[in-house]
Each structure stands twice: as structure tokens, then as C-alpha cells.
Amino acid sequence: MTLHSPPPTICDLTGRHNIRFKDALGLARTFAPNQPTPQQVPLSSSTGRVLSAPLFAAHSVPPFANAAMDGYAIAQRDLDRAAYGLPLGPAILxxxxxxxxxxxxxxxxxxGAPMPVGADIVIEQERCSLRGGRMFLTTPPSDKPHVRAAGEDVKCDAQLAPAGTIMSPRLAALASATGLKTIAVQAPLRIALVSTGDELVAAGEPLSPGQIHDSTRMFLSAELQKPALRLIDFGVQPDHPQPVAEALRAAVATADLVVTTGGASAGRADPIRAALTETGATELFHGVKMRPGKPLGLHHLDGVPIVTLPGNPFAAIVGYYFVVRAMIETSLGANIFDTAQVDARLSADFVRRREVLEFAPVRLRTDQGSARPTATIIARGSSACLSPLVAADGLAVLGGRGKLLSAGTHVSVLKLH
Structure with a gap:
């Protein structure tokens, strides 16, 4: 990670509260985990992994000159005699x-058969006939040699991809064609998930009075199932500081990044902050000037960053999309989530409730002849609402001065897949 100025020390940051979102994002990137160590993996299981070193061809593709189609291999100098018949040589398969x-x-x-020594063109079989053990050219030949030269596609030792590239099936196919069997990739980034909430019940399980089905862990578990990541799930901890503290200690001992959900506010029933204090974790910031997601926080324990996401699902998902993803991609040096932000125009006036950064689900539409899409806010809602996210094309970042954002105002939209 390249920093334009020396990063702040942990001592400089202790106790920061209600900071600006851009400052929170900057600190999250600064304290992202170190890049994982390299490891060799079979090419057959490399899709989705991040290259830790440039990828070079082991040999040329094709490795030898070969026929581009079925036909007859001859020397260019014998072409004038082909109409009168050329003796047949041995077949080459x-x-x-x-x-x-x-x-x-x-x-x-x-x-695909290798060209024999002395032959430099292939005559398509459709232009030829056979009589008496000889090949006769019956129609004028093509002006193409129909020969694939050695190294025509890739030269030996050519760079196929730089470090930081995400392996795709197409790249794996090319690497295989050049003779590679194993490649160097980054080890999966280990992410521990620690959830809290006595009210949470796993999907499909019966609900007791006061309980709800857990949605945030379902979302995060699905999002973090990627070849470049390894999810370590510590389940849902009870709303008491001691078991949460034990889970946090175990998480930092086994993971590169810890993400918690719920219990991050200042209420007496919120165990995360008390547990972090018990473990001796250093608070980098707690509370961000954003809506939803104000309780978002970042701590550091034994060299491992801990992101505390709010308990409300929409707020937690916003914090994940904009902060946790940024830390993961900073660590890996690769855009593994295919994250894309587009510049859009608001389709209607929007009045912010407070002059804080607000995130809203939007639908995007690109009109004919317009280079910039329009963004229509489909819900404001509470930080607990999920259904607008399902219907949205993206999340609009609504900031600037003043509470009124007029129709046509340019906004940045994080596209959702």
C-alpha cells in the first residue's frame, strides 16, 4: 500500500469519536492487514486467487509451426507445379x-499437426484432388499460408499477467497452454466474523418471543465466500462482555482481519465495546458522521484490525460495502469484488435530515444520448430495512453542503451486483 504521508500512529488516534467518513475510510485503509504471504497452488484450482508475482510463459504458444487447417503441406516454391500434380508424402497427424x-x-x-521440414504452406483440401497417388491443385490457391508460426500467440518467457491480477478461467487456460502447472498466489486473507445478539436466530429456526432471524451474518457469510478469502465464523455470541472478549481473543489469534456485528453502540446491553476494553484493544475511532452506520468503529488488537459494524442490517451492509471491502482490497492489492463507482445525476430533489453523509439505495437509468445515468432514490427508510437493497442498482453517496440536493446534482453511486 502506498501512502502519500506517514501513517498516523495508534497513539495518535486513540479515542477519536464521530469522525468524518473520509477520515474513517482513510484510517481503515491505513490499518488494513498486511498482504498475505505467497503460496504455490495448482493451476487447476487457481481461479479467483490473486497473483503474488508476475506470470510468465514456460514455453511459446504454439510451441512449433503447425497447420491451421486440414490440407496438404508443400513448399511455396512447388506451388507452380501443383496444378500438374505433386507426389504424395507421408501423412502428418x-x-x-x-x-x-x-x-x-x-x-x-x-x-494442428506440426509442419514438416521444408514445407511452409498448407493448401486446403477443398482446392485439391487425388489421382494416381498424386495431389492436383484444382482451384487457385488462397493468398494465406494457413500455417501457425511458433510463438505466434505467445513467446516463451513473455509476461502473461502482472502481480495483483485475479486469476480467471481465461488466464488459467492461457497459462496452461504455455506449460505452467503451478503458480504463485497470495494465501487467502483470513477474516473472522464475530456476531452478537441474544435476539438472533439462524435462518429457518423457530422464533421465541422477542427473537428475529439473523440476516447480517447470512449476507456477510455469502459475500466473503471467495477464493482469495477464508472466512472463520465464530458464530453468535451472547450479549455479555466476557464470552465476546474470549471470542475476540481467539479471532485475532487466527485471522488477519476481524469483523464484528451488533453490540457496538454505547447502550448498557451492547457488549462489543466492553469486550474490546477488556481485551486491551486500542480504539482507532468509534462513531462516524454517516447515515446509516454511525456506530461503525475500528480497533486494533495484537496487530490485527477489528471492524465493529452496527447491528441493524442495512447499516452493517453499508459499513461492509464501503469500509470492510476497502480494507480487504487494500490488503490484497486487487479489486476482488469488481467494485465500480459511477457518476450519476439525481432524478429528483433530495432533502437530507442532517448535514452528514447519507447512503441511499437507488435505481439507475441511462437515457438515450446521455453519458451519465440518472439515480432515483427508492427508499430512505431505517437502518434495519433490507428490501430496498434487493431492488437497488446501487448505493448513492449523498454529501456536500446544505440539506437540499437539487435534481441533477452529481452523486457517486456504488454499483451493486
Whole structure:
């Protein structure tokens, strides 16, 4: 990670409350986990992993000159005699070593078969006929040689991809074609998830009075199921500081980044802050000037960052999208979530309730002839509402001076997939 100025020390940051969102995001990136160590993995299981070193071709592609189609391999100098017939040489098949071709002969050859010594063009079989053991050219030849030269696609030792590239099936196919079997990738970033909430019940389980089904852990568990990540789930802890503190100690001992959900406010029933104090974690900030998600916080324990997300689902998801993802991608040096932000125009006036940064689900529409889409806010709602997120194309970042944002105001929108 490149920093334009020396990063602040933890001592400089202790006790920061209700900071601006851009400052919170800057600190989150500054204290993102270190890049994971490299490891060698089989090419067959590399999709989605992040290259820890540049990828180079082990050999050229194709490794030898070969026929681009079925036909007859001849020498260019023998083309003028082909109409009068050329003697047949031995057939050359794909997957077999090239055979010697007698001078002046036409050797039957299949697509992909190696060109014999002395032959430099392939005549398509559709232009030829066979009579008396000779090949006759019956129609004028193409002006193309129909030969794939050695290294035509990739040269030996050519760089296929730089470090930080996310392996795709297409790149894996190219690497395989060049003879690679294993590649160097970053070890998965280990992310521990610690949830709290006596009211939370797993999906499908019966509810007792006062309980709700857990949605935030379902979302985070699905989001973090990526080849470049390894999720370590510590389940839902009871709303008491001691078991939460024990879970946090175990999490920092096994993970590169810890994410907690719930119990992050200042209420007497919120155990996260009390547990963090019990563990001796250093508070980098707690409380951000944003809506929803004000209780968002960042701590540091034994060299491991801990992000405390709010308990309300929409607020937690906003904090995840804009802060946790930024830390993960900073650590990996790769855009593993295919994150994209677009510049859009508000379709209608929007009045902010307070002059804090606000995030709202929007639908995007691009009118014909317009380079910039319009963003229509589909809900304001509470930080606990999830249904607007399902219907949204993205999350609009609503900031600036004053409470009124007029129609046509430019806003940044994080696109959702």
C-alpha cells in the first residue's frame, strides 16, 4: 500500500469519536492487514486467487509451426507445379512427431499437426484432388499460408499477467497452454466474523418471543465466500462482555482481519465495546458522521484490525460495502469484488435530515444520448430495512453542503451486483 504521508500512529488516534467518513475510510485503509504471504497452488484450482508475482510463459504458444487447417503441406516454391500434380508424402497427424517429407512432395496434414521440414504452406483440401497417388491443385490457391508460426500467440518467457491480477478461467487456460502447472498466489486473507445478539436466530429456526432471524451474518457469510478469502465464523455470541472478549481473543489469534456485528453502540446491553476494553484493544475511532452506520468503529488488537459494524442490517451492509471491502482490497492489492463507482445525476430533489453523509439505495437509468445515468432514490427508510437493497442498482453517496440536493446534482453511486 502506498501512502502519500506517514501513517498516523495508534497513539495518535486513540479515542477519536464521530469522525468524518473520509477520515474513517482513510484510517481503515491505513490499518488494513498486511498482504498475505505467497503460496504455490495448482493451476487447476487457481481461479479467483490473486497473483503474488508476475506470470510468465514456460514455453511459446504454439510451441512449433503447425497447420491451421486440414490440407496438404508443400513448399511455396512447388506451388507452380501443383496444378500438374505433386507426389504424395507421408501423412502428418496432430499429436504425432513430424515425418520427413520428400522434396517436391505434398504431405496430407491435419489441423494442428506440426509442419514438416521444408514445407511452409498448407493448401486446403477443398482446392485439391487425388489421382494416381498424386495431389492436383484444382482451384487457385488462397493468398494465406494457413500455417501457425511458433510463438505466434505467445513467446516463451513473455509476461502473461502482472502481480495483483485475479486469476480467471481465461488466464488459467492461457497459462496452461504455455506449460505452467503451478503458480504463485497470495494465501487467502483470513477474516473472522464475530456476531452478537441474544435476539438472533439462524435462518429457518423457530422464533421465541422477542427473537428475529439473523440476516447480517447470512449476507456477510455469502459475500466473503471467495477464493482469495477464508472466512472463520465464530458464530453468535451472547450479549455479555466476557464470552465476546474470549471470542475476540481467539479471532485475532487466527485471522488477519476481524469483523464484528451488533453490540457496538454505547447502550448498557451492547457488549462489543466492553469486550474490546477488556481485551486491551486500542480504539482507532468509534462513531462516524454517516447515515446509516454511525456506530461503525475500528480497533486494533495484537496487530490485527477489528471492524465493529452496527447491528441493524442495512447499516452493517453499508459499513461492509464501503469500509470492510476497502480494507480487504487494500490488503490484497486487487479489486476482488469488481467494485465500480459511477457518476450519476439525481432524478429528483433530495432533502437530507442532517448535514452528514447519507447512503441511499437507488435505481439507475441511462437515457438515450446521455453519458451519465440518472439515480432515483427508492427508499430512505431505517437502518434495519433490507428490501430496498434487493431492488437497488446501487448505493448513492449523498454529501456536500446544505440539506437540499437539487435534481441533477452529481452523486457517486456504488454499483451493486
Amino acid at each position: 496432430a499429436g504425432h512427431a513430424p515425418k520427413d517429407r520428400p522434396p517436391g512432395a505434398a504431405s496430407p496434414i491435419t489441423t
